Amino acid sequence: MSDAPEPHDSAGRAARLRAALAESPPLLWSFLYFFCLLSGYYVLRPVREAMVASSDIAAVFPPALVAAFDRRGIALGEFVPQFIFTSVFVIMLLLQPAYGWLVSRFARRVFLPVIYGFFIATLLVFHAMFDSGVAGRGLAFVLWLTVFNLFAVAVFWSFMADVYTNAQARRYYGYIGAAGTIGAFTGPALTGLLVQRVGIPNMMLVSCVLLALCVVCILRLRPHAVLREQAQGQRSGEVPMGGEVLAGLKLVAREPLLRWLALMVVLGVGVGTLLYNEQIAIARTAFQTAEQRTAYFSRIDLAVNTLTLVVQLLVTRALMSRFGIAPALLIPGAAIIVGFSVLAASPLPILIAVVQVVTRASEFSLAKPARETIYTRVGREWRYKAGAAIDTVIYRGGDLTFVWVHKALSAFGSNVVFGAGLAIASLMTFSAWRLLREEAKLPSERTQRPISAKRPTAP
Template sequence: MSASARLRETSASPLWWALLYFFCLLCGYYVLRPVRDAMGASADATAVFPAAWIDWAQAHGWALKDFVLQVLFTCTFAVMLLLQPVYGALVGRFPRRVFLPLVYLFFIVCLLGFHWAFQTQASGRGMLFFVWIAVFNLFAVTVFWSYMADVFDEHQARRLYGYIGAGGTAGAVLGPLLTQALVGVIGVAHLLLVSAALLSVCVLCIVRLRGWAIRRERRHGLASGEAAMGGSVWAGLRLVWQRPLLRAMAITLFFSVGAATLLYNQQAAIAREFYPDPAAATAYFARIDSAVNLLAILTQLLLTRWLLGRFGPAPALLLPALVLLLGFGLLLASPLPVMVAIVQVAQRAGEFALAKPARETLYTRVDRPSRYQGKAVIDTAVFRGTDLAFVWIHKAVAAAGTATVFAAGAIAAAGMLGGVCAILRARRGLGEAASVSALPTSAQPLRGET
């Protein structure tokens, strides 16, 4: 049997379990997302915030219902920062076989608690759920991709991550359809149990994939994930600061999320101007979401695997940045709703189908602390902090007009392109890092440490 045939044979079974895992994870999230969005759009402050918060705000002369999203986004970022050291302690002190199921079991227990809160109309349920779902989305997805880097080596990742991403996209498409079909029958509270059941399947997939992760580590002489990796609760922050690849990843994500946030917020402003009727605005956004999902899944199935397998991650990283830079240039010339929609579709589909899988393949070549601790900081704290910062940046630059927003977006897209170039430069040094990752974790000092 040829080497390529053996590779296909050994990667087929974990591919299907990984597909099922990501499908159920994103399906479970997108079942919940409409519930979260309804909380964020609610004009009833009592359905969102605790009564004590409402009373305090009224006593100080302002109404919380006028600042729903601002307060929710700020709370989300604060909670994300507080949970980062908790996650760092968890992955540092427990082996993979313990902390991976523990993360998802924690989310399942939370869903059972929210089921009770929604059933009893508990005060503050909306705020808690909005913040929790953001935390769940970022931590659960980053844990998934960290685990995939344990299961698959770089060559397998290049061939398979496009398919795995397509499985997630299929789940993202089915989730809202389930919500639409079931919410009128079983109610909002019971939707949370549907999501909990899907997360239970994720736990099963984690257990079934463990054997392939162990075999991959033994085959390549890597540090075992069956032992705790150690490190302080702040190890992830230190890794991002000290390691060139992680630093470049953080810079790229900062500008990528910033450009996307500027585009999204200006799209909402333009939609309010051109589509004052709520039904027309809803149809406009629905068409965008449908186009994003269709383009993403076609790209994942037809292009991503070929690009990563033939040329490596460079084209898949560079193309979304170049398309976004070109898109903002076109918007400066023609800021019409149809052009905004086209750029939005290209940006989101490029991120989901190309940039994200390409970045994740690089984590297969770094050590476990970088995959679990450093990556978590980038995907959670950096992501959410950037989102919050650019929400306020948009508010400031939008006062100068639409053209100023798109000019700021072009600058952010250029920064994203620079970050991608930094990633590709740092990637050249990963050959040396591979020998380090094969050492026991306790023997891997961080630079600057003794």
Template sequence: MTTPSSPASVRGLRSIVARLGVDAPSLWWSLLYFFCLLTGYYVLRPVRDAMGASGDVSAVFPPWLINWAAAHGWTLADYTLQILFTCTFVCMVALQPAYGALVSRFPRRVFLPVLYGAFIACLLFFHWAFEAGLAGRGALFYVWVAVFNLFAVSVFWSYMADVFSNADAKKVYGYIGAGGTIGALTGPGITRLLVGQVGVANLLLVSAGFLLVCLLCIVMLRSKAAAREQAQEGVASGDTAMGGSMWAGLRLVFSDPLLRGLAILMFFGVGVGTLLYNEQAAIVKRYYTTPEEATRFYAMIDWAVNGLTIVVQLLITRWLLRGYGVAPLLMLPAVAILIGFSVLAASPLPMLVAVVQVITRASEFSLAKPARETLYTQVDRQARYKAKAVIDTVVYRAGDLTFVWSHKFLAAFGSTAVFATGMGVAAGMTCGAWLVIRACRRLPAQPQAAQAA
């Protein structure tokens, strides 16, 4: 109950939650979960990006690889991102069966804490590696952060699809996304503030602290997720293993029209981001020569992206999702990116690259991402955890790998060639969005209806 002594901001928040008509504790724990997850990740992201843009190969690659490349006439500095993206894709493919086995054989109440506990243990290892100056730590850290980001965020949204129904998801996903965006704004701020005072290694401990809070949120949301699935699907999935094959996710992606459309959308969506990311990395390498300067630059880009994202999430996302469904949230980013690449192909100025980068990432986080995640509330658990993980990790990194090497070839012909090709990639993204919109029209309102059909 609201009392006269309650602050106006608290009364306002309670009023918003009451109007949403959802379980208030579940919403608050979900907001805290996503806030801490993205804060912890964005503390790490500028460090990772600075590694990828570093011109000092000895800080990134182990000595044996540097010596091997030199013996074969290769300059690793010319292929830093290509090598890192290739290694990331290989790790994603290798880990996918292990993740499939984990979610098949253990109930959610076991595999979620195990997954996050492994992430925290890795951060403690990297803290030691940076403190000790371990050779090759840069490449290892870059690949690990990419793997951590995709798996942790994918599992978060899978868990949210367990906690909230489709109707509730349309009401709250915009707000939950905004909570994550506040975390994404907080993380770079922490990095910019502390990196010069405590050093890179101790930033990893800060990130580990936020992941510990994520573990608490997982425990607090457990009963809500179990109760919803017991009522709607007749199974308390938190207490029972999912079963099925570790390869079930791959088969579902190929056989289901909706999942196949989501995979196509993801592949080409990653493509436009990768082309922009590589152009941005070339600019950073040219103008920012120290790790500290590069880290601050990437933190500023992240700040701009997330500032725009939270405005759209709070003012537009929920209104569009509830009033018009997922179609505008998927098509608007695709069309905006197509226009952006057209402008860059005509005038590839560095400032325009930065502007299109901000628009591309902000529209993905504020519009396309909530729309895609809402669709997973209408599919069964196999698709929600296994197929979704394939799309969010393997397909995502396959797009990275394809377009990072494509950029290396296209860069020889200049920025205009890169962005002209990007127009075709953006057109592929638009086609993927249309396929998803067409497939989702045939979705039942509840996942058990899909199982019965």
């Protein structure tokens, strides 16, 4: 890499992108893959948020469940986020062994298309449920979409670590993230444009088409992953990796790097959960219909994705290429600390929205690509099993913990909620620093090949 200063005009950035596409043939398919994946998710995300914020309990929960809570004198409508987050965590616990079994027993060419095929098939079921107005459809859809987001995105980044080296990841992950952000920008725009014309059920079909394109991209990227593995003498992903179905959780418990990574993710979830619940409370009182709430959440997503795209195109690549992942991990923590300090002093709704946008944008544009870069320097079991465990069951364990923490703290007012958030953000930044110390002990790609299950040692 040259140390000469790079031009900052748009023509210079476009030239660098063209050069990257020319020197890395799989990059275009990676762009399309992440674009379609996040477009498909963000088409549906406003529908999920509208269901969570809905005042129509019958649309969200099955009648039998509502009646069971009523008999115990509990108003289920007052515990919607808590119930949903608890249910998602239980589902993640049940799915983690199933996912571990799938990736252990089947080759990459099998389990990647199977995962996306499963999501497409279930979306067709939801199309029928929403079209016929089945009671309780909201809960089922919210749980499904949350699981889809975590597993589908976790699998994407694990696959990218099969395709790209560490040096390539630092150069290209910003671009790949930007392609996903454009998709995340396109998804809510499509929903905002179409949902009140064609209705919520037909948005499921739009998402199905986008996920089908993801499968095409997987098939086109597979040969490049094989070439990279052959060039570096790694074990082929075209054969089952074997190992235990719970190896991911065991690796996280055993390895310091993975423990600090998991702690950083959990604390980041805590920060986001506090803001998320404030947003839900505002939407529930401000909007009367599911379509209005869906349009509202789509506008917030557009703001987040606009800021994310700007940072990814102008900052992420240069930062990670020149300075490594340290600034990308530490800057979001500093920004969140400042934001929560402001909210603890003055928790105005407009400030909550601004901090939410900054928090999510910094996670997507800086922290997430930096964390995923680490996986290019370790073995496939760390990528597909430990990485998936952190991004699913551990992530949702953080959700579950902090949604109840918010419920307890909210009784004392917003200032207390955001004061606690300030402490959480400070601990998150500390865990990022400790993660960087562990990451520095990993062998470079020039000196040692990644190991699958044993902890990599310093060169």
